[in-house]
Amino acid sequence: MSRDWVRLGHAIEAARDAKGMTQVALAAAADVSESTVQNLEAGKERQRQPPSVKKVEAALGWAPGSADAVLTGGDPTPLAKPGPSAGGALPGEGAAGLPLRILQELSDGPLLDTTVLPLSGDSRMVIVVKGAPDASPDQIRRDLIAWAKAQSVLQNLDHGDGTSETAN
Template sequence: MSRDWDRLARAVEEARNAKGLTQVGLAEAAGISESTVQNLESGDEKKRIPSTLPKVEQALGWAPGSGLAVLAGGEPTAIDSPVAADDMTGKLPLRIVQALGDGLLLDTKILDLEDDSGARMIVVVKGKQNATPEEIQRALLAWERTEAQLRSGGDAAAAG
């Protein structure tokens, strides 16, 4: 599977600009060198995933694994409010707290239910902690199929 380094470069640059950061500012926020940011934003193909990518994700407010998702053709997942998530852990069943802590965060989705109640479904998609880019791509494709089934009311599942 090929990785789309140009896509990642554009996503990092757009997110950096949206936060009002220069390359130096992002480097400082991530605790990495400016040349590392420049290299990442160059879009040049790399033989391996940079070890600094998780630091860049965190500095940009992306969930862990977002950079890999972008490389595989997906979108980064923004972390809305880490404090709010921490506050919720005491209110969730232990099995849910444990599942949220295990593995690599691949995506999240809030789906409005189609009724007048205003109810919503919150989906958290997790993958294996040390997943390869290929495994992440397969997991994201499986999630896309499942999301389509959820949105269609399960018709695709019944038909398949």
């Protein structure tokens, strides 16, 4: 079956435009170069799908495999928004306002811990600790030990009122 790279390029550009993103913003959200986005949108013929396509796919909010579907004549599938009971979903409605690069990082790997540290006034710092997607139990244990050390340092900094909240 032939793959239509021009069709994929048009779909990427249309999705980017629909989100009000520039090529630079999409490149940053996908953690790829601007020239990568330009080449994909230009529809340059390729023998194999580069890894950057999966990154752009995720940054556009497409479900995995959407780029393959577009290449073969189909349409991209938008990622389903997680409901309140979905695993890994952030509580509340604020997640939609996060940059795509952050949303992508939050969706990748197991959640190890979270903490909220107050700053000045009503400001606060939210820290989310994620493990590697394929981490072994031993690696997760090492990651949690490293996080505990970092958390201790953070909590000893002057954060205004000196309190913090931790949730698992």
